[in-house]
Each structure stands twice: as C-alpha cells, then as structure tokens.
C-alpha cells in the first residue's frame with residue numbers, strides 16, 4: 343500500500359473509531375463545538391474575536407490572551423486533591439476580593455466572559471475555552487477541550503500562589519492542585535510565556551506608568567507570543583522577567599521556582615518541541631481539574647458536516663421547516679460554486695409517511711461563507727465553514743419526520759450523503775413549536791448600578807419577552823409551558839431558572855394546522871433559552887434549548903420550491919462522507935476533509 347493509501351486507511355480507521363461517538367442531536371456537544379470551532383454563541387456573538395488574533399486590550403494595551411490564561415489558572419487553583427473540592431468551577435467570580443487575585447485584568451476578563459455561558463456551556467467551560475483560545479491565538483499548542491464543568495455559586499478555598507510565598511508554600515499549593523514540583527516549574531513557565539507584571543498590582547516590582555490611563559506592564563519575556571523565550575532568556579541570563587530579575591528577592595518567585603530543581607526542567611523547556619508538548623499536556627490537565635464527581639464530556643472534536651438551527655416554525659403565515667448544513671472548506675482552496683446541496687425529507691403523516699410513498703427535496707435557499715478567523719482553532723487548522731441554509735414549506739397534514747442531505751460537486755465525483763451516520767436527522771416532535779417571528783423582546787434599562795463582585799459600573803436592564811408558540815390543532819393540551827434558563831447575567835448572580843405558562847392566543851388565527859399560545863417572561867440576562875413543553879393526554883412533548891436571540895428581527899429567507907417526487911442517490915452509489923468528528927490539530931485533517939471512496943482503503 344502506498345503511504346498515501348495508508349494515510350487514507352488510517353483516516354478511515356479514525357473515522358470508524360469516532361463515528362459511533364457522535365449523532366445529531368447532541369445539544370451539549372453541538373453548543374461546545376460551535377464555541378470551539380466557530381468561536382461563538384449560537385446567535386453569532388463571537389467570544390474568540392475578543393482575543394484573536396493575539397489581541398491587546400484597547401486602553402490598557404494588556405495582552406488579552408495573558409489575562410484569560412491567568413484567569414483560568416486562578417479559577418483552577420482552588421482545587422484540593424485531598425478532599426476533591428474546587429478546581430475549574432467558576433468560583434473565581436466570588437474570590438476577586440482576595441489579595442491572591444489582584445489585578446484589573448481579572449475584572450476586564452469577567453466582562454469579556456459574562457454574556458457567553460448557557461444551559462449547556464457553564465461559566466467554567468467558558469473560562470477554560472477562553473484559555474484554549476488564548477494559547478492557540480498567540481501561537482501556542484491547541485489544547486484539547488472538553489465541556490461539562492459545573493459552576494460553583496460561592497467562593498472556594500484560597501490557594502493561589504503569590505510572589506512573596508516561600509518555595510515550600512508554592513510546592514504545597516501545586517501539590518494540592520494536583521501537580522508535582524517539576525510540573526509546577528513547567529506550568530509556571532507555560533503561563534509566564536505571555537503577559538507580564540503591572541505597576542498598579544506590584545509597584546515594588548514595576549515602576550509607575552508615565553502614560554495616563556495605561557498601566558506599565560513589564561512582559562515576562564521579549565515576545566508577546568506563546569513561545570519558549572521564557573525559558574531560553576532565563577537560561578541565557580538576559581530575561582526581563584521581574585519575578586526573576588529583581589533586587590527584591592522576596593518577590594523573585596519565578597527565580598525560586600525555575601531553579602528549584604537545579605534548572606533541569608527549564609533546560610528541557612529550551613527545546614521548543616518539548617516546551618509545546620509539555621504545555622499542551624499540563625494546560626489540558628489544568629483546564630480539566632474539576633471538583634470530584636464532575637464528569638467532563640468527550641473531547642470536543644470537529645464535526646465536518648454539522649447540522650444546526652433546526653426548527654419547524656411559522657413565517658409569513660406559512661408553516662416552514664428550517665435547517666442548516668455546515669460544511670468545512672480548506673482555506674487554501676476555492677469553494678466550488680457549482681456545488682449543489684439538496685435536503686431530502688420524509689413526511690410524518692399520511693400516505694408518504696416515512697417516505698413510504700414519495701420523498702421530498704429542495705435546494706438550499708442561501709449559502710453563507712464564514713470568516714476563516716472565526717476561531718483561532720480553525721484558523722490554525724486552515725479551514726473555514728460554509729453554511730447551506732434551508733427553508734422549505736411544510737403541509738401541516740404531512741409534517742416532517744426526518745431529513746438528510748446530498749452534496750453534488752458536479753465535477754465527476756460521486757454524490758456525498760450526510761445522513762447522521764445512516765440514521766438520518768430526526769424531527770423528534772412537532773406537537774409544540776416556537777414562533778420567533780410572532781415574539782418580541784423589549785429592552786428596559788434600569789439605570790446604572792455597581793456590580794457586587796467586580797466593583798465595576800454597568801447598565802442594568804430587564805428584557806421583557808412576549809413569546810408565542812404554536813401547538814398542533816386537535817391535540818387539546820392540558821398545559822403549554824416553558825422552562826426558561828439564563829446564566830449569562832451581569833455580575834454573576836444565580837441563574838434564571840424558571841417556568842412560565844402560555845395561554846391560548848385566539849387573536850392569531852390558526853396556520854398550517856397549528857393554534858397559537860402566548861406568554862411573557864422577564865430576564866435580566868443576555869442569553870435566555872427555552873425548553874418548550876406541551877402536555878397532551880398524559881404525555882409531555884418537549885423542544886429543548888430554543889434560543890430567543892432573533893425573534894421579530896429574524897432575517898427572512900424565502901422558502902425554496904419543493905420537489906415532491908425526489909430520488910435520493912441509492913446506497914450503492916453513496917460515497918461515504920467523513921462526517922465523524924476528528925481531533926483538532928491532527929495532521930490528518932487535510933485527508934479527513936476529503937470524501938474517501940471506500941475502494942481506496
């Protein structure tokens with residue numbers, strides 16, 4: 343077998359290994375994957391762009407990446423291996439008053455993060471994700487990322503190292519966090535390769551700023567990049583690191599830490615590959631240090647062909663089904679503009695239920711190409727995303743049970759099918775659906791206030807939602823209601839976690855076999871999501887994790903014309919689509935992006 347074929351075989355094996363892991367829908371995995379690879383929340387608000395490309399903060403000119411990485415370390419540092427408490431749990435929010443958590447950078451980082459958590463992505467997940475972005479965007483390793491951290495709602499124990507502590511104290515602190523004395527040296531070097539020390543926080547180490555409004559920050563090494571200059575400059579004796587090079591020996595903590603094993607670890611880190619691989623594995627452990635009993639998700643790997651934004655809804659007096667297919671495109675290749683992407687689906691009711699009679703299809707209504715810099719992770723992988731948006735009219739009497747996609751490049755290659763690993767993408771229920779275009783959110787300012795934990799001033803507001811859902815006619819529901827959730831709230835108070843009821847809204851006449859119900863909700867946060875429920879004859883039908891971001895400002899896309907007698911490719915002609923997730927940073931990415939005809943393997 344040629345090495346190319348061997349690689350393809352390996353790619354295929356990897357595919358086989360991962361293919362059992364992911365099936366749509368997996369709301370938590372899907373939300374985490376969108377954050378990691380698109381850099382953003384479901385509504386398009388981008389977290390990664392705050393830090394990427396290795397940005398400095400407007401005003402202070404501090405390294406945002408450094409602030410975010412330090413933030414993750416300080417959140418983790420409350421872990422205690424002896425009793426399994428603490429770790430990355432978001433408790434840092436409540437610990438900023440402590441001297442060990444000195445620093446304006448922390449307050450600004452909190453503001454960066456506060457609008458992003460949601461039901462499936464905790465605050466601590468966001469803190470870890472921010473650190474993964476920070477390291478990657480400044481040229482460091484791509485640290486594998488998992489979600490599932492559980493937020494604490496109170497402060498944890500103290501335990502973050504301060505420069506004036508003794509070496510023994512530092513060793514004990516790192517032991518408690520789960521790191522050996524050697525790992526303490528390497529992890530501190532990995533942290534102190536970006537950012538520096540500020541005059542306001544450590545006036546005994548850094549002279550006062552001469553630029554009004556801008557702190558004087560002395561970087562730990564001569565570059566802003568995540569590189570091993572922190573080690574090589576230290577070993578060469580020309581480091582600018584004020585935690586090494588200071589007449590104030592009490593504060594020379596990096597010197598004490600770095601030389602604590604006779605510089606053996608620092609010498610090993612002077613090899614750039616060792617530095618990168620050590621930092622990758624130690625930072626991964628740091629981000630995954632969580633209280634005992636918390637189980638993290640699988641590693642979040644890229645889903646090459648991802649389905650998102652799926653909903654049955656009513657738009658302009660018509661029942662429509664909306665779905666999007668996100669495909670992956672290498673940055674250095676041109677998008678094939680001749681490509682057609684077709685969605686196929688089966689009815690749920692009637693003669694053609696489950697495609698027994700005929701199958702329907704429609705072309706994509708719109709194609710959207712993403713910015714290749716949406717996330718530093720995809721920027722580093724050399725890929726970007728192309729979204730095929732579908733909007734199709736649906737007859738209420740037929741509804742929809744499942745759907746899938748075919749991609750035809752029109753270049754002689756065979757058609758690629760994306761069918762959820764053979765299961766097709768299910769539309770689990772159609773009893774209750776959300777109608778964003780008949781819902782509104784009014785923003786009511788409550789004036790300015792002082793934030794409790796971070797001492798910053800912000801504008802308080804309440805969002806008043808008037809929400810409309812639709813319930814299938816004839817089901818005679820005993821209750822129509824929603825669980826509303828929001829943990830993206832200014833100043834990190836308890837999350838909104840409430841239940842609201844909808845009542846029949848007969849001012850809207852029935853459409854597409856659905857009756858309308860309305861209700862209202864108030865939230866002081868940024869990211870309300872709803873789990874809709876309807877109780878019918880003792881059964882509860884639910885629609886999980888429905889966003890409220892667009893509502894009456896939903897961009898309208900004209901539905902496509904439907905082919906009522908479609909002929910999907912037969913399974914014998916199907917080229918297997920590598921739609922399984924794969925590992926970030928893998929050298930096999932280029933290979934995996936291709937469709938691998940089975941005969942090559």
Ligand code: HEM
Nearest residue numbers: 408409412415445503504505529530533537538539540543
């Ligand atoms: C003995 C252990 C450590 C001590 C005593 C220590 C101490 C410090 C101090 C005093 C600063 C300056 C903060 C300021 O001026 O506001 C700092 C900055 C920083 N530390 Fe550490 N640190 C230690 C370990 C770590 C570790 C393990 C990491 C992460 C893996 C880390 C990441 C950072 C980063 C990224 C900055 C720069 C922040 C910025 O520029 O905004 N540190 N550290």
